[in-house]
Amino acid sequence: MKAYDLAIREFISEKPVTVNDDLPLLMKQLISSLETPINLPFSREFWAYNLGDHISIVKDPIMVLIGKKDIQVSWNDDGNMLKKSLSENMNTSFVFPENANHLLKHEELPLEKLSAQYVSLNYNSSDRILDEEAPNNILSWLNERIENS
Numbered sequence: 001m002k003a004y005d006l007a008i009r010e011f012i013s014e015k016p017v018t019v020n021d022d023l024p025l026l027m028k029q030l031i032s033s034l035e036t037p038i039n040l041p042f043s044r045e046f047w048a049y050n051l052g053d054h055i056s057i058v059k060d061p062i063m064v065l066i067g068k069k070d071i072q073v074s075w076n077d078d079g080n081m082l083k084k085s086l087s088e089n090m091n092t093s094f095v096f097p098e099n100a101n102h103l104l105k106h107e108e109l110p111l112e113k114l115s116a117q118y119v120s121l122n123y124n125s126s127d128r129i130l131d132e133e134a135p136n137n138i139l140s141w142l143n144e145r146i147e148n149s
Contacts, residue, residue, distance in 0.1 A: 001071060001116055007031045012048045024117040050060055052085040061091035062123050063141045065134060067100025069107040097133035104134040 003020035004027055010017045011034055019031050034043040056064070064082050066075040075096040076149045086092040105128040107114070122128070 003135045004031070005008070005114065008047055008096060011035070014044070025122075026120045027116060040086065045082060052081045055082065056085045057147065059089065059091075061093075061145055062089060062093065063093045063138070064139065065095045065097070065104070065106075067097050067102065067131065069099055069109070069111050070102040071116065071119055072102045092109065095137045095141075097131050097137065100131035100134045104131055106130060106131040109131055131141075 003023050007017050007019060007023075008031070011031070017031060017035060021028075023031070033039060034047070050095060064079065064086070066073050068075045068081055079096060083094060089094050097104070099106050099108070101114075101119070101123055103124055105123070108117075
């Protein structure tokens with residue numbers, strides 16, 4: 001992910017993007033597509049967007065759900081950033097399912113064994129099922145809101 005992160009930092013800061021040959025083909029294609037003229041205005045704005053800068057104004061109940069086996073969003077780093085941004089919102093719940101990936105699907109492998117290539121080939125394959133903890137938490141959270149309304 002370091003090569004991907006470097007390319008995105010270069011892209012956001014409007015520097016020429018270096019696409020590392022070690023990245024999986026899909027990631028190389030994604031990074032290259034960001035600089036396509038038709039995509040460029042939206043892509044830069046989208047990749048530079050920082051949720052923490054905007055979410056603090058939301059006063060409605062919020063559930064932050066980040067799988068602990070998500071290699072795109074860190075339940076620890078991003079979760080803590082969001083906890084800080086949402087510290088004023090008492091209607092915020094944080095859930096970090098142990099075995100959920102970025103798509104909230106069950107992942108058997110430990111986080112440290114998840115490579116970008118493995119993830120790009122397996123994240124949403126047809127044999128993947130939702131991690132039970134994720135939808136159970138979503139349903140519980142929604143039911144609490146219904147009961148309290």
